[in-house]
Amino acid sequence: MPIERVYKGNSISEVVEILGQYEKDAKLIAGGTDIIIDIRNEKIKPKVLIDISSIEELRKIEENEDYIEIGGAVTFTQIVESEIFTNNLYGLNKASRLVGSPQIRNKGTIGGNIANGSAAADSVPPLICLDSTLIIESINGIREIKLEDYYKDHIKIRENELITKIRFKKPKENQILSFSKLGLRKALSISRLTISILLELDEEEKIKNIKVSSGALARYPMRELEVEEFFLGKTLDEENINAGIIVLQKSMDKRLEGRPTLPYKRVAVERMLREALYQGANFLNKAVEV
Ligand SMILES: Cc1cc2nc3c(=O)[nH]c(=O)nc-3n(C[C@H](O)[C@H](O)[C@H](O)COP(=O)(O)OP(=O)(O)OC[C@H]3O[C@@H](n4cnc5c(N)ncnc54)[C@H](O)[C@@H]3O)c2cc1C
Structure with a gap:
């Protein structure tokens, strides 16, 4: 089915109205970096495209x-x-x-x-x-x-x-957001694995607040609640970091059981979790040995 019409959206209200008019026959296009591939591969066949890139x-x-x-x-x-x-x-x-x-x-x-x-x-x-x-x-x-x-x-x-x-x-000034990624190829990588951490330490350099989220370690990006629970109240020393990595790996073992990528992902997260934690701790100027 060919694309019959392309709208150039001028405002949110206009786009919402056009979307309401066409419903499943219409697709939004912003940068087009994902959707153009889907249209070319005939994964989707919209009749109408609504370009929102200049609103x-x-x-x-x-x-x-x-x-x-x-x-x-x-x-x-x-x-x-x-x-x-x-x-x-x-x-x-x-x-x-x-x-x-x-x-x-x-x-x-x-x-x-x-x-x-x-x-x-x-x-x-x-x-x-x-x-x-x-x-x-x-x-x-x-x-x-x-x-x-x-x-x-x-x-x-x-x-x-x-x-x-x-x-x-906005996070508090003493909270830091870090990010670690392992891509297949550096220049044009579709990310394979990511870990992001929001970290806050107390005066004794124990973890006061932590949020850990991962990409591509499950069917969708998610909070790593078991890892968060493990680190809360602990210091960021090598022993704890190594134990935290095992907590993450065990959690992955459950949800990725039988997947061919599991062994590779288990190894990859060792470096990524460590890197994301160190980035945070270094920013907060805490003495952590790398
Ligand atoms: C060579 C290459 C490398 C890439 N590398 C990476 C990478 O390293 N990491 C990464 O995360 N991604 C990567 N991507 C994927 C892609 O670039 C991203 O997902 C990008 O953010 C998609 O945004 P877009 O504006 O191009 O979306 P589009 O292609 O315009 O749209 C994608 C989908 O989102 C819908 N949509 C767009 N905007 C909205 C909106 N505001 N509200 C509701 N629906 C909307 C569209 O209808 C469509 O279904 C890569 C893609 C390519 C081709």
């Missing part, structure tokens, strides 16, 4: 005292170039900087990365650690959903919906 409202990164909001059509390059994602939010900069190639980063958007629903979407683990909320609009109104639940409950984006924003509360 200003969707291309803003906004910050107030408490929250940061990233528009659904913000590109990875915008995130890399934003001063907001430095210092303790550096993990999101790193995740965006390691996406594909410069061309992919210039075109690919954070909304497309989430909506595409891949287990290996690089922006998702750091955004889960930040407890992000998706703001989604359709002709039926606005709904909000935690990014973590969006994946966990397999609540995929509905046909007539647009992700307008991703919102999260």
Whole structure:
């Protein structure tokens, strides 16, 4: 079935209306880095495409005292170039900087990365650690959903919906977001494995708060709750880090049982978990031996 019409969206309200009109016959296109491949491979056959890439409202990164909001059509390059994602939010900069190639980063958007629903979407683990909320609009109104639940409950984006924003509360100054990735090829990698950590240490250098999220270690990006529970209240010494790696591996053994990639992933997470923890601890200027 050929594409019959391409709309160039000018505003959120206009896009929502067109989506409502065509429902499953229409598809949004932002950077096109995922959807063009799907259309070429005839995985999807939309009649109508709605281009949202030049809608200003969707291309803003906004910050107030408490929250940061990233528009659904913000590109990875915008995130890399934003001063907001430095210092303790550096993990999101790193995740965006390691996406594909410069061309992919210039075109690919954070909304497309989430909506595409891949287990290996690089922006998702750091955004889960930040407890992000998706703001989604359709002709039926606005709904909000935690990014973590969006994946966990397999609540995929509905046909007539647009992700307008991703919102999260700013972490405290003494909390740091880190990111570690193992890709197949550096220049054009579709991420195979990622780990992101939000870390806070107390005065005794014990872990006061920790959120750990992984990409491609399960069917969807997820919190690693057993690992979080293990590290809480502990110091970041080699003994604890090694024991924490085993907790993660055991958890993977359960959910990836029988998968041919499991042995490789078990080895890969050793370096990644260690790296993400050290990045955080080094930023917080705590004495951790590497
Ligand atoms: C060579 C190559 C390398 C890549 N490397 C990586 C990598 O290292 N890491 C990584 O994570 N990804 C990678 N990708 C995948 C891709 O670039 C990302 O997933 C990107 O973020 C998709 O965004 P997009 O704007 O291009 O989405 P599109 O292709 O425009 O859309 C993807 C899907 O999301 C929907 N959509 C888009 N925007 C919205 C919105 N605001 N609301 C609701 N639905 C929406 C579309 O309808 C479509 O179904 C790579 C892709 C290629 C081709």
